[in-house]
Amino acid sequence: MKIDGHTEAEIDDRRKLSERRLSSRKKLFRAGKALWPNGDATACIVHNVSATGAKLEAFGPIPNSFDLVVDGDSIRLPCSVVWRKANLIGVRFQVEMDLAPLLHVRTKPIGGFRQYVETCESLAQRVSPSDREILLEMAKAWKRAIRLIRANER
Numbered sequence: 068m069k070i071d072g073h074t075e076a077e078i079d080d081r082r083k084l085s086e087r088r089l090s091s092r093k094k095l096f097r098a099g100k101a102l103w104p105n106g107d108a109t110a111c112i113v114h115n116v117s118a119t120g121a122k123l124e125a126f127g128p129i130p131n132s133f134d135l136v137v138d139g140d141s142i143r144l145p146c147s148v149v150w151r152k153a154n155l156i157g158v159r160f161q162v163e164m165d166l167a168p169l170l171h172v173r174t175k176p177i178g179g180f181r182q183y184v185e186t187c188e189s190l191a192q193r194v195s196p197s198d199r200e201i202l203l204e205m206a207k208a209w210k211r212a213i214r215l216i217r218a219n220e221r
Contacts (some may be wrong), residue, residue, distance in 0.1 A: 092117040093166060095137070096216075100136040101125065102143065111156075113137050120149065120159040126175055129156060180216075184209045 092115040101109045101123070115134070116122075121135065134143040135158065144159040170200040187206035191199045 086188075089154045092120075095121075097137050097139065099123070099135055099137040101135060101146075101178075103130055104132065112137075112175070113173075116166060118163045120147075120157065123156045123158060125154050125156055180209050180213050 093193060095113045096206075097113050098163045099111050099113045101111055103109070110125040110127050111127055111129070114122045114124060123129075129148065131148045133140070133146055135146050136143055142164070143160040144164060147161065148156055149159050150157040184206045187202045187209065191202035191206070194202065
């Protein structure tokens with residue numbers, strides 16, 4: 068008997084391995100949307116992606132079948148849920164995809180974020196103490212965002 072194009076023996080062999088994915092995954096950490104068949108949508112973060120599937124963090128309910136759209140990419144990827152654990156979801160793409168365009172799109176260069184840090188710190192030197200605190204907190208938040216982006220690119 069074949070399941071999704073694989074024999075039972077192949078599936079049993081994969082179950083013995085700690086890494087059971089059909090293709091290796093790459094870190095992505097980009098925003099996306101799960102587009103429901105009825106027209107609704109749920110925001111999500113795509114943590115990693117492969118030619119055959121992805122790991123998502125959902126910010127609401129997600130049906131068992133939906134189309135995934137990753138920010139910065141116009142392709143709708145038909146998906147089916149393979150596993151769920153709290154708000155984390157593993158999906159299988161219904162068609163294998165080419166990862167190259169998805170992995171090389173960057174929504175905003177880190178240099179642009181550094182400019183926000185510098186602007187906040189510069190403005191903080193010229194404003195009242197109460198506004199200074201807010202601007203310095205904003206600069207810290209941008210620095211944390213830069214560290215998070217760098218950590219997820221590795």
